[in-house]
Amino acid sequence: MTDTLTSRLKGITANIKPLNAEAQAETAAYLDSLTKPPGSLGKLESLAIQLAGITGEMKPSFTKTSVVVMAGDHGVCDEGISAFPAEVTPQMVMNFLNGGAAVNVLARQAGADVHCVDIGVASEVTHERLLSRNIGRGTANMAKGPAMTKEAALESIVAGAEVAAELVSRGTQMFVTGEMGIGNTTPSAAIFSVLSGYQPSDVVGRGTGVTDERLLHKIRVVEQAIQVNRPHADDPLDVLAKVGGYEIGGLAGLILGAASHGCPVIIDGFISSAAALVAKSICPDALPYMIASHVSHEQAHVLLLKELGLQPMLQMDMRLGEGTGGVLCLHLVEAACRIVNEMATFESAGISGGAV
The missing domain is CATH 1.10.1610.10 (Nicotinate-nucleotide-dimethylbenzimidazole phosphoribosyltransferase (CobT), small domain)
Known part of the structure; x- marks a missing residue:
């Protein structure tokens, strides 16, 4: 396999x-x-x-754009690193599918389609518009051991690339990365720390808006996850498997898949950028296909974009994720084409x- x-x-x-x-x-x-x-x-x-x-x-010119929202849950939520409970992930997936989330509103304004992918949601979600690619019912707690196996990490990347290929076959010419997964700023910070050499204290942010006390705890959890798992910085698959998430791997695959089909891919916020860093680490040739939409309010996003060598188009103090900043950037893409x-x-x- x-x-x-x-x-x-x-x-x-x-x-x-x-x-x-x-x-x-x-x-x-x-x-x-x-x-x-x-x-x-x-x-x-x-x-x-x-x-x-x-x-x-x-x-x-681009007539069809797809926003791909990858959804997955994280066992590290057991450590109390998020202001929201893990049950919100499947609830928000239904919100995306029913057209009620912020990314749906902004995508309608921009004339883009929103596709939601269950790549690692912990509970079963069914909907006629859901792209079901579930690899595992949430990752394991990375503070205790590897988040997933290396094979599962590889499977998540390939699944993301295959979603890109499927949407290209339906006429998609450009992609926007989006994600949903309560707790996913924690594995994103861990990935960034390992692949860049920054200390966790430099890259861990408030995510959903945690208190000062919980932020310090979140930093300690990332430090513990890195110490327990000892991911190899020169092996992005090892890093993704040990301290990553299914939706992060899925987005990395989506980026690689988009590039392989000659499609630009607009990178959203901190989590999407962590996935972009994984994609770049696997294949540096994918980087020129990436467009940084904005620099988010998450404290380390500016450092992550510098690590990628990307210049953001917007600075809106946003930190929602979902692909919202990426969708706003579509108006600038249209302007450049016009x-x-x-x-x-x-x-x-x-x-x-x-x-x-």
């Missing part, structure tokens, strides 16, 4: 190609011909060039001074 999963993951990463440098150069030159000073639209121009490199088209598709050039507008 493990050999088969490893072979499938290798096949996925082998399909991730470098960005199209010719399309990027053409788009950069075209942007400089538009009726504005060169570079004056800042990150919108950089985004347009990146999207051109991903798609191979000088004037890219600039190259609709804006006049100096020549077409009959304006002199093209080298402003």
Whole structure:
């Protein structure tokens, strides 16, 4: 089983190609011909060039975007690290499926579809729109031992990549990462700490809004999990298995799967960025396909984005997750595409001074 999963993951990463440098150069030159000073639209121009490199088209456009909300539970909640009980995870999954969560509202505004995946929810959830890919009924308590087996970690990544492939077959051209899992800022902080070398005290944040006392406890739990499990920083699968979560692995796989199909993937907040760090550690070639939507209010997110080498498009003091920041970024993606598709050039507008 493990050999088969490893072979499938290798096949996925082998399909991730470098960005199209010719399309990027053409788009950069075209942007400089538009009726504005060169570079004056800042990150919108950089985004347009990146999207051109991903798609191979000088004037890219996207008609179908999928927000994928990966859901999973965490045994480390037994340590009292969250302000909310674990039962909220399946309750929120139903909320996503019924269209009532914040990400649903913002996705409707942006014209994006929301897909919820049960990849590790502790209780059974049934709904006609649920993508059921459950690998385990929640992880084990990482403060006592490994969160999951290495095979399960690998399975979560492959499952996420396969969700990406399925949605691409249905017409999806761009992805937004989303997640739901009470307690999941704790494994995300542990992953970040191990893969970056930062101390837990530098990367553990308040998550759902814990008190100062519980924050100190949360730091100690992450320290204990790392000490008990001793994950190997040079082996992202080992790190994911020992101190990670099913939905984090699923998102890492979604990112790799999106990149393997030549699709941009918009990264949401802290948990999604931890998954992005796992994906980058597995296959650095996937990084150019990632777009950082925002820097969240979670204290270490800015450090995590720096570790990834990504520049966030927005700073909104958000810390909800679900894909909410990623969906807001879709409006900027559309703006970047409209600039190259609709804006006049100096020549077409009959304006002199093209080298402003």
